[in-house]
Amino acid sequence: MRAAVVTSFDKPLEIMEVAVPEPGPGKIRVRLEASGLCHTDIHAARGDWPVKPGLPFTPGHEGVGIVDRAGAGVASPAAGERVAVPWLGYACGTCEYCVTGWETLCEAQVNTGYGIDGGHAEYLVADARYVVRVPDGIAPAEAAPLTCAGVTTYKAVKVGGVTPGDRVAIFGIGGLGHLAQQYAQIFGGETIGVDVTEEKLALSRRLGAAHVINAATTDPVAAIEALGGADVAVVLAADPRVIEQAHASLRRGGRLVLVSLPKDNTITLPVFQTVLKGIRVIGSIVGTRADLAEVFRLHAAGRTQVLFETRTLDEINDSIEDVLAGRVAARLVMLP
Amino acid sequence: MRAAVVTSFDKPLEIMEVAVPEPGPGKIRVRLEASGLCHTDIHAARGDWPVKPGLPFTPGHEGVGIVDRAGAGVASPAAGERVAVPWLGYACGTCEYCVTGWETLCEAQVNTGYGIDGGHAEYLVADARYVVRVPDGIAPAEAAPLTCAGVTTYKAVKVGGVTPGDRVAIFGIGGLGHLAQQYAQIFGGETIGVDVTEEKLALSRRLGAAHVINAATTDPVAAIEALGGADVAVVLAADPRVIEQAHASLRRGGRLVLVSLPKDNTITLPVFQTVLKGIRVIGSIVGTRADLAEVFRLHAAGRTQVLFETRTLDEINDSIEDVLAGRVAARLVMLP
Amino acid sequence: MRAAVVTSFDKPLEIMEVAVPEPGPGKIRVRLEASGLCHTDIHAARGDWPVKPGLPFTPGHEGVGIVDRAGAGVASPAAGERVAVPWLGYACGTCEYCVTGWETLCEAQVNTGYGIDGGHAEYLVADARYVVRVPDGIAPAEAAPLTCAGVTTYKAVKVGGVTPGDRVAIFGIGGLGHLAQQYAQIFGGETIGVDVTEEKLALSRRLGAAHVINAATTDPVAAIEALGGADVAVVLAADPRVIEQAHASLRRGGRLVLVSLPKDNTITLPVFQTVLKGIRVIGSIVGTRADLAEVFRLHAAGRTQVLFETRTLDEINDSIEDVLAGRVAARLVMLP
């Protein structure tokens, strides 16, 4: 089969022919139909993070496809079912985090497309317990972005505690932000889209934002304060300055949800305002299998729309360049 | 009557004779029996914060005394009852914060000993609705530290979400910390006392800490990690470096509660660890009347002990110097 | 002025001429524009409940009108502003319930149109702190049903803990139910409308129900179980049998929210199923001022629609008969 393989952290991915993997006990093999390209794939491919993947490996944690073969002892999912294979490829199932609904914090977790081969290929092998069934009526190329961009922003909105009538500011209306905004609205929030280009703001408005702010021409802190301040701010731009603006835009009792990871990794926060205004800063990392199932259910019920463009697996290196150059409107989905 | 009055932000307080205030409608006059000295009094007296008090004024927001006279329309508390007069001297009672249990965030609030005259005097006048009755059996000099140091740390532990079995690290075992530790234990937590002197650690151990760490000689981050990491860290030391250590000592899912206000007001936090570990950073400011009533109820039931030393009102300037020099073991309480 | 006055618990209301009331200190006078007719008004007028109102009195706790005169010491609302005067006419503001966000449980509360004269008149006097401003753009006759039917069902959905994707069964699609359904959807729920007439089910479907069940022809328990069971069931029909059905329709972890008050006051519940399925049965009574402000904000944002018919104050006795006979589609609103 063909796969997009990282063979070195300082070279492009190689589209190469590799053996079709066999599912061991408790595993399934999935024939991929679509595989979203997440920014994390690029970090993985370049070895940007402290704990690097072992080489060679195939990235991709938004893979969607059909169960093709099941290893010993797998009762479900059955061959022929469509599943999504998210970032959380395995968790121990017995630690305090796993048992209390926080499997995404499991210290024994293995991540798809990082610790094990992922979705940018024709086939992958996954732990049968950690894939999530895709409901009928959702196309693979739509399910793919929901598998990481969707569930990650859904969880961010959830831990932000958005309730009806809350003003929710979304900083960065792209592949993640356009979904975050929709989830904030589903939780009953009134959204404010913040970005630096008019196309993104037009998209935000079209998706139902009550207000949009062009941060290139208007100070978002002053503009949000003029609306009464944000109850919740979700930051999807990987820029410490934007995180600091988001913090400053909160009203008392507000919550700042951190999702994106700026390159230099540090933010500077004012203690006085955090204490006096009773602010909470909340780090949020992907979502659980139950969160992803909810994301799919909401999409199947027609409550979200996913923006994406498809590319072929061969185009993965160009696609990465396009993402890095900010040339893509929303999520790119690779077709094998 | 005598009062300790701030007449200039760059001079000591003056113990002067002033007119006994009369309670207007909805107000009561309290004859003070004890008045705790909080670090905030010192900031108030020196005009350290952006919004300064109007001069002259009397600081003090841990005043405890007997209701002596009631203004028009006051049904309760009655003359002769003992009450505490906390930082939250008035809130609007009708805004979203006031109605949802967060009166401490009310934007119209007036603060005792800052926006209006406080407890470092023989008498004060207070809004009848915002004082809290002190249950029988609690001595005034014990009730005073509970009125700010107590309720502030109680609320910090509450918003930190401490539940039985949680490991709770208390950074700074002084006037606030020794109470924070006790509250963490009352919520079921297993506490870790962190300080830089052996006396404080001995106190922490005596109050029931499961572990103590001398941060002058041991790296608290490594030591707490060796215990499995903290579920909750409450920071009562006004030092950004300590806040950063507290953040680093958290296990996944951990919560960092900010209470103290470092002079330079900025902390630097790592985004990657905050997101990956699902950490929450929570600012907490004093507590509501209901929180203070709970604090008193717990003390009346014998579940807390308060460390304090008494001084006379005349000694207030020396007392301030002692606090600033770190020469006091716990809370100082002024007797009028 | 004219008012609909209860002079005896066994006679119809009398439309009589009474003196226009004067607002005392802290009170405002409201010139009514609309006043919704709630089932509770009928119970009040007939003395159905253990603690009866003092005679004579004017019922009505969905009054909406313009502030006309303010008593001493009232800073807000100002004359000319439109306000709603809900069931919670006064609460003490200082008890544990009031301070923790649960003013609707205040033991000292006074209820509009029950303990004090209500909205079925040309004018009423209300405590300035307990009325809620009606945002611009909401017509009085729409605001009226939101003032009790709206906020009561909004709160029921809130305490039921509805989150996105939850299946929420609404038992009874009338004046309350059509609003409950909309709120359940705003919280992200997927709704199931249960009623016994096709018109009500058509309404439920039009408002966005994912499923409707005619309980006159289909067993709702079996039908809801076939959908997977309800996460939340909100009961707005005053019939113990319906409450028992709602309980039986819950899936594991489900919540049954009680709002309506059956005449004989007792329900029989199975302990085994409640324990084994981890079910919660939650009593919910009206909502706070903050809840009502949220209800109005959602309506002003175009997120809800209110069904009502207007009548004149003279028609109040016929209106009561129509309500009791089940001859009205939704809420009746009296115009003075």
Next chain:
Amino acid sequence: MRAAVVTSFDKPLEIMEVAVPEPGPGKIRVRLEASGLCHTDIHAARGDWPVKPGLPFTPGHEGVGIVDRAGAGVASPAAGERVAVPWLGYACGTCEYCVTGWETLCEAQVNTGYGIDGGHAEYLVADARYVVRVPDGIAPAEAAPLTCAGVTTYKAVKVGGVTPGDRVAIFGIGGLGHLAQQYAQIFGGETIGVDVTEEKLALSRRLGAAHVINAATTDPVAAIEALGGADVAVVLAADPRVIEQAHASLRRGGRLVLVSLPKDNTITLPVFQTVLKGIRVIGSIVGTRADLAEVFRLHAAGRTQVLFETRTLDEINDSIEDVLAGRVAARLVMLP
């Protein structure tokens, strides 16, 4: 090996010689050291409940022992470790309940000593993932009652939302109640012990109850109301009348936690009071592996004491008679 086997629902258990079971893949064999006798064992042995166990079977879901042999693929626990084998013998690990921290509601669960052989024997085989390690320093005969009585009451107190200062009434101070009371205190509650014998009330007082009520001589509803009403009532007596009393003893905002299962299975509740007082009735069933680990951690930290008497496995039928006749002070623990 010897086991206490149910061979018929209308005969005593038979102490018989059976084959030592072999652990299959993912399973472990435990050599039992102690096995608590729970009331549920008696219901199981008599086929009291709708879904009966298949015959023959060995009851017991408070088994504690040493891992003796591990089946294929078991990494943990290791041979030689001490583990507890609770009621939740297996759950699917992938359903919404399992993933969100509510494995005790898993519809695919298998229960120890009911659906599979339990602890009243010399050996049992258990799913390696669903046993819980017993910390060093806890004796087997103490760990046994914690494995069901402990975790069940711990969870009941947890879902009751007990927080510091809450008044918590414990109805029934026996094998479960004496633990429930201690957990309520660990969560910060002030407890009220309610029972019908002076010995039980003496025990309750000794364990730290702030108040005790002899329901044989005093009306508990009036007595608790005189204290201000209960915030939380936990019912451990299997009598509908006691549940109804517990409901009536709640103050506004109170929570009634149902744990015990009365024989006739129905309770009658007043809707009016439930709604007006904002009461919650909460069914609670055992606890998760994480809850049990917390229970053990609290015990290892010296925060609980367990009352029990030991018997030998041969005495199991007499022991059952003693339990049914109310002749035992606390939990009976069988030694193999």
